Amino acid sequence: MPYTIDELIKKVDDQISELEIAGDPKELYLPVEYCLKNGGKRVRPLLTLIACDMFGGSVSKAMPLAVGLEIFHNFTLMHDDIMDQAPIRRGKPAVHKKWDTNTAILSGDVMFALAYQYMLKSPEKSLKQILEVFNETVMQVCEGQQYDMNFETIDNVTEAEYLNMIRLKTAVLPASCLKIGAIVAEAPENEIQNLYLFGELFGLGFQLKDDWLDVFGDEEVFGKKTGGDIVANKKTWLYIKAFELADSKQNKKLKEAFSNQIHHPEEKINTVKNIYLQLGLNDLAVEHMEKYYKRAFDYLEKIKIPEESKSNLAYLINKLIERKS
Amino acid sequence: MPYTIDELIKKVDDQISELEIAGDPKELYLPVEYCLKNGGKRVRPLLTLIACDMFGGSVSKAMPLAVGLEIFHNFTLMHDDIMDQAPIRRGKPAVHKKWDTNTAILSGDVMFALAYQYMLKSPEKSLKQILEVFNETVMQVCEGQQYDMNFETIDNVTEAEYLNMIRLKTAVLPASCLKIGAIVAEAPENEIQNLYLFGELFGLGFQLKDDWLDVFGDEEVFGKKTGGDIVANKKTWLYIKAFELADSKQNKKLKEAFSNQIHHPEEKINTVKNIYLQLGLNDLAVEHMEKYYKRAFDYLEKIKIPEESKSNLAYLINKLIERKS
Numbered sequence: 253m254p255y256t257i258d259e260l261i262k263k264v265d266d267q268i269s270e271l272e273i274a275g276d277p278k279e280l281y282l283p284v285e286y287c288l289k290n291g292g293k294r295v296r297p298l299l300t301l302i303a304c305d306m307f308g309g310s311v312s313k314a315m316p317l318a319v320g321l322e323i324f325h326n327f328t329l330m331h332d333d334i335m336d337q338a339p340i341r342r343g344k345p346a347v348h349k350k351w352d353t354n355t356a357i358l359s360g361d362v363m364f365a366l367a368y369q370y371m372l373k374s375p376e377k378s379l380k381q382i383l384e385v386f387n388e389t390v391m392q393v394c395e396g397q398q399y400d401m402n403f404e405t406i407d408n409v410t411e412a413e414y415l416n417m418i419r420l421k422t423a424v425l426p427a428s429c430l431k432i433g434a435i436v437a438e439a440p441e442n443e444i445q446n447l448y449l450f451g452e453l454f455g456l457g458f459q460l461k462d463d464w465l466d467v468f469g470d471e472e473v474f475g476k477k478t479g480g481d482i483v484a485n486k487k488t489w490l491y492i493k494a495f496e497l498a499d500s501k502q503n504k505k506l507k508e509a510f511s512n513q514i515h516h517p518e519e520k521i522n523t524v525k526n527i528y529l530q531l532g533l534n535d536l537a538v539e540h541m542e543k544y545y546k547r548a549f550d551y552l553e554k555i556k557i558p559e560e561s562k563s564n565l566a567y568l569i570n571k572l573i574e575r576k577s
Numbered sequence: 578m579p580y581t582i583d584e585l586i587k588k589v590d591d592q593i594s595e596l597e598i599a600g601d602p603k604e605l606y607l608p609v610e611y612c613l614k615n616g617g618k619r620v621r622p623l624l625t626l627i628a629c630d631m632f633g634g635s636v637s638k639a640m641p642l643a644v645g646l647e648i649f650h651n652f653t654l655m656h657d658d659i660m661d662q663a664p665i666r667r668g669k670p671a672v673h674k675k676w677d678t679n680t681a682i683l684s685g686d687v688m689f690a691l692a693y694q695y696m697l698k699s700p701e702k703s704l705k706q707i708l709e710v711f712n713e714t715v716m717q718v719c720e721g722q723q724y725d726m727n728f729e730t731i732d733n734v735t736e737a738e739y740l741n742m743i744r745l746k747t748a749v750l751p752a753s754c755l756k757i758g759a760i761v762a763e764a765p766e767n768e769i770q771n772l773y774l775f776g777e778l779f780g781l782g783f784q785l786k787d788d789w790l791d792v793f794g795d796e797e798v799f800g801k802k803t804g805g806d807i808v809a810n811k812k813t814w815l816y817i818k819a820f821e822l823a824d825s826k827q828n829k830k831l832k833e834a835f836s837n838q839i840h841h842p843e844e845k846i847n848t849v850k851n852i853y854l855q856l857g858l859n860d861l862a863v864e865h866m867e868k869y870y871k872r873a874f875d876y877l878e879k880i881k882i883p884e885e886s887k888s889n890l891a892y893l894i895n896k897l898i899e900r901k902s
Contacts, residue, residue: 280723362719394687398605
């Protein structure tokens with residue numbers, strides 16, 4: 253029985269807000285609850301339910317896995333925020349700031365275990381397969397975060413290295429969310445693979461959009477100041493591409509800016525943004541994203557189910573593609 | 578086919594030293610290898626193999642789980658050492674000191690996932706049961722570590738609270754190692770439970786011995802200076818029992834010592850140790866441990882298998898009971 257997208261969104265929201273996480277010791281579990289219930293778009297669990305539903309699977313069987321995947325995602329945020337020294341998450345103090353680093357480490361660890369606890373609720377016949385997919389994804393996400401941290405001290409990160417990093421850090425998880433939903437629905441092996449590739453390519457486009465919004469977003473809609481990545485010298489696709497395309501004068505200016513010879517953040521952002529614009533990176537990034545989306549949708553098209561069964565997924569993805577924040 | 582204890586020890590040692598962990602990014606996996614291959618008694622994986630073997634199970638089927646449990650144990654050490662700011666682990670710099678805190682967080686996370694990867698190699702028919710046991714144990718270990726951290730800022734920790742903390746933090750893991758080995762061997766349900774309780778009670782005695790060695794151990798055999806727990810104001814069984822039994826004069830002296838009014842560490846250690854001796858805690862702790870060992874062995878006796886099948890386990894445990902370091 254196919255659900256509307258709104259029904260699925262409501263199911264996910266209800267399920268997560270009703271989760272009873274608080275237990276003893278409360279110093280361990282309260283931060284888990286705080287992190288998990290502090291909003292978020294719930295894209296990943298939604299992908300799992302949509303994928304299951306589109307292949308005629310039982311959404312209620314997929315629900316615990318959707319929850320486990322969302323818990324895992326939030327666990328990665330909790331640990332990443334320590335490593336990145338990020339004080340704010342979704343407008344509120346990050347766990348390591350609201351409590352302390354030790355709390356964020358240990359509550360993160362138990363959250364990780366909690367994610368597995370939900371993944372163990374897989375239908376018996378697909379338990380091993382689902383756990384293997386999940387576990388491999390977990391390791392890839394760790395690898396991606398490590399590459400991202402490595403890039404902070406490497407000067408000549410290539411576009412290919414960058415794309416591999418974001419593939420691991422951000423694209424494999426939504427891809428696996430889709431895959432796991434489709435496994436629950438016992439979809440054919442080749443269709444599961446098509447859906448996975450759709451998710452991975454879409455995830456790459458999604459991250460490029462993140463990078464783009466951080467520089468070219470409309471601050472009023474974006475909800476925060478743009479240029480954060482520039483100030484932090486973050487090696488985004490725009491950064492890497494800019495050095496690749498810059499002439500010697502632009503290269504010098506970029507280097508000056510990123511070596512913090514420009515002290516005022518606004519001035520640094522404007523300098524870099526102007527060079528990005530001179531190089532046409534605004535449009536180039538959009539073209540690049542669209543290429544990923546196009547390739548993603550090619551895989552979706554390959555999947556041999558009625559078009560209307562794909563409509564929830566297409567709707568959600570299009571909404572994410574068009575997002576302005 | 579039953580193995581001798583030396584054969585099982587060799588199997589575990591060989592298996593772990595042959596593990597190929599190093600992969601890309603090496604910044605992520607080298608610390609995992611460093612942590613895992615830096616010695617240790619390998620008690621936990623050995624318990625799994627012994628338990629499997631004593632019920633006539635296939636040791637080679639239990640091996641990946643033994644490895645997973647040892648990886649998990651070492652992961653907890655990596656994260657605990659950050660939280661406890663412990664610079665040294667088994668005579669070498671801890672991961673967060675040799676590298677840095679971020680490395681120890683993320684390499685710990687991937688190590689946790691690696692442990693699950695090995696646990697997934699359970700025999701298909703017991704996969705779900707084993708993962709449930711493992712996952713519950715993981716959460717209990719996190720809870721124990723949280724209670725231990727809580728105790729740092731709580732004055733009136735009771736003996737019962739302390740025992741519950743060490744049960745979670747240190748006793749449930751060896752108990753589960755035994756249980757998982759027995760599950761692989763498809764031992765009867767009640768025998769698995771007897772073995773678990775044996776492990777838990779033995780684990781409690783084992784931790785009391787740790788506390789005792791830290792104060793009353795022979796420094797030459799102990800391999801490090803005694804009194805570390807006293808200097809750190811650690812709420813051990815001895816600490817809690819001392820305050821319970823002290824008269825008002827002793828109580829005052831203990832409070833002075835633990836509130837760091839005695840500045841010289843040697844003097845602090847001597848003061849506290851003397852009160853412990855006045856209160857008879859040296860012998861009382863030994864009696865207490867022996868009570869746990871006795872109760873543990875009562876459960877081992879209940880298990881209806883030939884006595885010679887229990888000899889490896891009895892041998893290992895007796896060696897641990899008699900250990901002086």
